[in-house]
Amino acid sequence: MRRTGKVRKHINIPIFVVHMGCPNQCVFCDQRLISGTSSFSEETVRGKIEEVLATVPPNAEVEIAFFGGSFTGIDRDLMIRLLDTAEEYVKAGKVQGIRLSTRPDYISEEILESLSRYTVREVELGVQSISDTVLTASKRGHTAADTYRAFDLLRAAGIPFGGQMMIGLPSATVESEIRTAEEICAAGASSCRVYPTAVFHGTELAEMTERGEYLPLTLTDAVERMWRVLDVFDRHGVVCLRAGLCESDNMHDTDTFLAGVNHPAVGELARSALMAERIEENLSSLSESLCGSSIVIEVAKGAASLAAGQHRANTLRFLERYGIKNLKILEKDGIIGYNNIISILSP
Numbered sequence: 001m002r003r004t005g006k007v008r009k010h011i012n013i014p015i016f017v018v019h020m021g022c023p024n025q026c027v028f029c030d031q032r033l034i035s036g037t038s039s040f041s042e043e044t045v046r047g048k049i050e051e052v053l054a055t056v057p058p059n060a061e062v063e064i065a066f067f068g069g070s071f072t073g074i075d076r077d078l079m080i081r082l083l084d085t086a087e088e089y090v091k092a093g094k095v096q097g098i099r100l101s102t103r104p105d106y107i108s109e110e111i112l113e114s115l116s117r118y119t120v121r122e123v124e125l126g127v128q129s130i131s132d133t134v135l136t137a138s139k140r141g142h143t144a145a146d147t148y149r150a151f152d153l154l155r156a157a158g159i160p161f162g163g164q165m166m167i168g169l170p171s172a173t174v175e176s177e178i179r180t181a182e183e184i185c186a187a188g189a190s191s192c193r194v195y196p197t198a199v200f201h202g203t204e205l206a207e208m209t210e211r212g213e214y215l216p217l218t219l220t221d222a223v224e225r226m227w228r229v230l231d232v233f234d235r236h237g238v239v240c241l242r243a244g245l246c247e248s249d250n251m252h253d254t255d256t257f258l259a260g261v262n263h264p265a266v267g268e269l270a271r272s273a274l275m276a277e278r279i280e281e282n283l284s285s286l287s288e289s290l291c292g293s294s295i296v297i298e299v300a301k302g303a304a305s306l307a308a309g310q311h312r313a314n315t316l317r318f319l320e321r322y323g324i325k326n327l328k329i330l331e332k333d334g335i336i337g338y339n340n341i342i343s344i345l346s347p
């Protein structure tokens with residue numbers, strides 16, 4: 001999923017296979033809350049697929065996405081039945097493929113052999129962190145070695161994969177998060193998702209928070225730490241499918257959400273902060289003084305508002321810091337990611 005400029009609209013038909021087959025209890029996890037549903041019913045799968053298909057615009061690229069974090073760990077017969085169902089839609093030309101999310105320790109040669117019989121276009125691996133210290137503190141129930149093994153097996157099987165990671169896990173640092181992003185890129189991932197850690201009532205992380213053993217992320221921290229890993233992914237050409245929270249009304253329900261970040265635009269704020277950093281890098285490398293000048297900053301299609309920042313915060317920062325008189329931000333074809341081109345119109 002490397003970027004090639006214009007792409008077809010991508011639509012996932014998400015099927016949340018909630019907590020089934022997962023014997024773990026990561027300290028942060030309450031899958032029932034995160035997916036917004038407390039049970040999984042196989043009988044509803046076709047209805048859900050049909051419901052979304054009825055709304056799909058022409059020419060969209062559609063995938064049936066088995067999310068929930070442990071798809072290859074669920075009952076094997078059920079997994080195969082769900083894949084069979086999804087594959088029927090692929091064969092009928094109604095969807096283009098299947099994606100699924102799973103844990104690194106639920107990848108084996110035998111599982112990949114099963115998956116290879118279907119049109120699985122991407123396996124999203126819940127890496128979360130590549131640091132054993134963080135994995136242990138988060139009670140993930142697997143080690144970094146499992147993750148590296150999963151990367152190797154997926155590469156050997158020729159199945160494209162992405163890496164999901166979290167910001168602000170217990171014992172995590174900016175350095176461990178950047179290293180996680182770097183290792184996901186180095187493994188050959190084609191996509192990533194980056195989630196800030198949220199604390200839900202009823203989880204072990206909630207107890208750790210209440211005991212003062214865990215300090216929840218502030219919005220400022222989350223934005224800062226997220227843009228740093230987005231920077232790594234972008235520089236490696238790894239597409240970010242999502243930066244921010246999982247979609248769920250529960251994030252704003254005080255009965256379920258205890259602490260951490262639940263700002264709906266945290267991902268946009270992080271992207272905007274990264275854009276500001278990249279522009280700043282460019283501005284500060286210019287040899288001429290920008291004081292009193294008029295400049296144009298060209299950015300990728302759709303990125304002008306990210307570049308300007310929320311309430312034009314980035315624009316105002318550049319104007320003030322460099323004494324720029326006029327600043328225009330324009331979108332231009334051919335610019336990719338967070339790259340930008342600066343032109344000085346007048347001294």
Ligand code: SF4
Nearest residue numbers: 022024025026029069
């Ligand atoms: S592996 Fe962890 S995050 Fe995934 S479903 Fe199980 S407990 Fe939740």
